[in-house]
Amino acid sequence: MSGHKKTEEMTNFIYTMIKEDLERGALGDKCVHTRFPPEPNGYLHIGHARAILLNYKLAKAFDGKFNLRFDDTNPIKEEQAFVDSIMEDIRWLGADWGERLFFSSDYFDIKYQFAVRLVEAGLAYVCDLSQEEIRSYRGTLTEAGTESPYRNRSSEENLDLFERMRKGEFADGSRVLRAKIDMASGNLNMRDPVIYRILHASHHRTGDQWCIYPMYDFDHPFSDALEGITHSLCSIEYADHRPLYDWIVENAVNLFPEAVKYRSRQTEFARMNLTYTVMSKRKLRRLVEENHVDGWNDPRMPTIAGMRKRGYTPNSIADFQERSGVSRADSTAELALLEHCIREELETTAPRLMAVTDPIKVIITNWPEAQTEMVGMENIPGDEAAGSRQVPFSGEIYIERDDFMEEPPKKFFRLAPDGEVRLKGAYVIRCDEVFKDEQGNITKLHCTYDPQTRSGADTSGKKVKGVIHWVSVEHAVRITTNLYDNLFTIENPEEEKDVDFTLNINPDSLVVCKDVPAEPAVAEATPGSRFQFLRKGYFYYDPDASEDGKPFFNRIVKLKDTWAKVKKKG
């Protein structure tokens, strides 16, 4: 955890429920056991991070166990590559599954045996209806379904047919195994759900060993019960699958007692949206495929990989998860909360450095020619242990273009004609002359400095309100900065159903600044480290190599900017 106190007890309803379970002795001699069950068919995003961390922290809080189990029951959609990236992301987040890595496909054999027992018990049957027929027999939301003509086949016939399904005698889609429950149930999930389908497809782990694969509703509760998961947490759209979950678990315990001893229970909690981004797999894929972003790990993406590359820390994501809470109500967290979490961490941990992302040159006309002076600056204000560094100052420097205004509004206390400003850690300068090109763009400023105003040794008595950052031209190292901003211009890009969400993409979500002058200390920075470029925001030294070999820094988040607010108000 980060430096600030974070020892309060969890207060979410799931934590409370587990505590009560423990007090009641509802777990018997078992310890709390959770799991995260990703399907290896895509990349993890911030929403998954919440689920991962919730499951992991809950297990940890109660000194229990945490499994990582890949839900790989659909060979058509799943790949090893996703298994790898998912593990990398979870590991990075800090959720440690130890030796407890599992795959649903590990249990294909025993699951088949369980299915056979369901058939023997008259609780499952092979149905020859086509996919379309099954759909129409299912009924509608308001009308009961109709029983399949194959519903009352004998156990012997079902056993034979199921066995032959397994052997590969039938074509994909020609038959399925269904649980025999209740075609008149108000809950569609209970209307004789399909539990096995024929899929002549190669599986990323089991190869061609199987041509029938279990469905989620059959597979998941069984896997949970088999692993002894005590608390199976899932998102709220599975709430109406719970009766089926319980049905499977109950029958597993009764029909397969030698393998399944524990009655796992499912608890649902609401997913959470984030403002200024999208979270659905489909929309994220479109962003990538239509090249609105540069891949799944583009720093603007809400994917774990994207956030990692942006420079977010696992800690800040965990903090966000804790602060945003858990409930069953639909909710949308504000990006501002996430940003607060990373700023709070970096405020006390990120060394300060100076870089000028949009420079104009300043000539200090009364500076002794060719002279360089070293000025000291603290690395992290208020943290003496973080030390300080020497920064070269000279008669030619860069300052930020928007730190100068020819016609400053009231309360602008940066540099203006005939005005004064302090150069952070150095001297107070006055602007004497402004130079422009033919288009009227400012090209250069002539200023004079006041030798009496050296930082820490100011004898001038001047009180200058503004302090700006700078970089000595002669000593500057050149870097690239990627200035990231919100990917969308509106809070909820999914809101307007009839407008394509890509229309609200922020055209300025990435501004690349090349040849940005930065103070010499930047050259000693190590890839993968985080800094604050003074007054500009927190940046991450991207460890990936850039095209030109120059270091590049991703802006993780801007600093809060009260001035921007004041300006906006006019």
Place this chain on the structure above:
RNA sequence: UGGGGCGUGGCCAAGUGGUAAGGCACGGGAUUUUGGUUCCCGCAUGCGUAGGUUCGAACCCUACCGCCCCAGCCA
């Protein structure tokens, strides 16, 4: 008159019959060589609405309103 779920300030979220925690955001002020940080202060006479029970209701009861999810051989 299908089933399930949810409604507490701008966004989250505690609270589970005793008179509305906390965080973020927002507004104001102080400090500040980052318009950053930090520190003060403010921010629901109100808990979807309307009734009812009670000495007392966000919490209990009734009715209504609104929003979300479900008709994959996806998960």
